[in-house]
Amino acid sequence: MLAVVPPPVTVRVPSKVNLHLAVGDVRPDGYHELNTVFQALSLTDEVTVAVTDEPGVEVVGEGQDEVPTGPSNLAWQAVQALAEHVGKDHTEPKIRVVIRKGIPVAGGMAGGSADAAAALVGLAALWRLDIGRDELLTVAAKVGSDVPFVLQGGTALGTGRGENLIPVLTRHTFHWVIAFDRRGLSTPKVFEELDRLRAEGDPPRIGAVEPVLEALASGDPRQLALLLGNDLQSAAISLRPGLRRTLRAGVNAGALAGTVSGSGPTCAFLCADGESALRVAAELAGAGVCRTVRVAHGPVPGARVIGGDESP
Numbered sequence: 480m481l482a483v484v485p486p487p488v489t490v491r492v493p494s495k496v497n498l499h500l501a502v503g504d505v506r507p508d509g510y511h512e513l514n515t516v517f518q519a520l521s522l523t524d525e526v527t528v529a530v531t532d533e534p535g536v537e538v539v540g541e542g543q544d545e546v547p548t549g550p551s552n553l554a555w556q557a558v559q560a561l562a563e564h565v566g567k568d569h570t571e572p573k574i575r576v577v578i579r580k581g582i583p584v585a586g587g588m589a590g591g592s593a594d595a596a597a598a599l600v601g602l603a604a605l606w607r608l609d610i611g612r613d614e615l616l617t618v619a620a621k622v623g624s625d626v627p628f629v630l631q632g633g634t635a636l637g638t639g640r641g642e643n644l645i646p647v648l649t650r651h652t653f654h655w656v657i658a659f660d661r662r663g664l665s666t667p668k669v670f671e672e673l674d675r676l677r678a679e680g681d682p683p684r685i686g687a688v689e690p691v692l693e694a695l696a697s698g699d700p701r702q703l704a705l706l707l708g709n710d711l712q713s714a715a716i717s718l719r720p721g722l723r724r725t726l727r728a729g730v731n732a733g734a735l736a737g738t739v740s741g742s743g744p745t746c747a748f749l750c751a752d753g754e755s756a757l758r759v760a761a762e763l764a765g766a767g768v769c770r771t772v773r774v775a776h777g778p779v780p781g782a783r784v785i786g787g788d789e790s791p
């Protein structure tokens with residue numbers, strides 16, 4: 480009897496920016512306790528999962544040569560984690576993953592985590608799993624700290640490693656300009672640098688999260704701009720001093736405020752509206768401080784199936 484092969488499934492998944500990233504002290508397990516506000520942005524990756532006799536990962540698009548395609552690829556780890564969770568062969572699941580990248584690689588925008596989240600959502604559909612969102616979020620958290628958020632999308636308060644999420648009420652859409660740096664930064668190295676800076680002299684920490692939540696509820700980008708904060712920013716700048724110039728250039732170009740996104744080196748600039756974002760993007764692109772400039776908006780939904788594909 481001929482087995483029916485299900486058609487491939489494609490998932491679109493957002494990137495994230497941290498509007499507020501308060502980093503606590505390092506925990507015994509090596510992670511840092513976080514208190515963060517994530518927002519999902521329209522800068523996306525697309526991931527297709529398909530049943531195959533040639534398992535593995537393929538990457539095309541933004542930064543494709545910098546993404547590992549072997550066992551360290553986070554989307555592949557997600558495939559293995561979900562296979563194990565549902566009792567399928569997880570050593571080499573018969574799955575091909577094709578990643579089309581739009582999110583900068585090693586950029587602090589959860590690009591690798593996004594691909595993992597997309598693989599989970601895609602596989603759940605491909606394998607027709609009877610699995611709830613909460614169960615998928617639990618598997619996501621095992622794969623990486625940011626995977627649950629990009630799976631869920633929107634705007635959320637994240638605690639623990641960043642994996643415990645509470646949705647945050649927001650009004651209106653916020654408009655962003657995103658500046659990609661020429662090279663990525665390693666997340667563990669940026670956290671280590673923060674530990675080092677703190678051991679040397681405890682740099683100032685960002686304020687409380689409540690005013691950020693109020694600004695989001697009000698929908699006023701000017702109010703939010705005053706409150707953007709990231710404890711990892713000083714560490715990212717210490718490792719990549721040129722970021723100071725990038726941040727200044729965005730504000731000089733007319734952004735309301737700029738922040739290093741997560742562990743960097745991508746910088747995100749909050750703008751007054753969509754038109755202003757286009758103007759800031761054009762000016763920043765000409766300032767010679769970064770490799771690529773994009774506009775984006777948020778919040779947007781999390782990882783979602785965008786349709787089947789009948790090709791083999």
Ligand code: C5P
Nearest residue numbers: 509510511513623624625640666667670
């Ligand atoms: O969870 P994930 O694998 O994405 O984390 C990557 C690295 O970032 C960790 O190995 C750790 O060095 C650092 N990290 C941290 N505290 C967090 C999240 C990540 O120190 N809350």
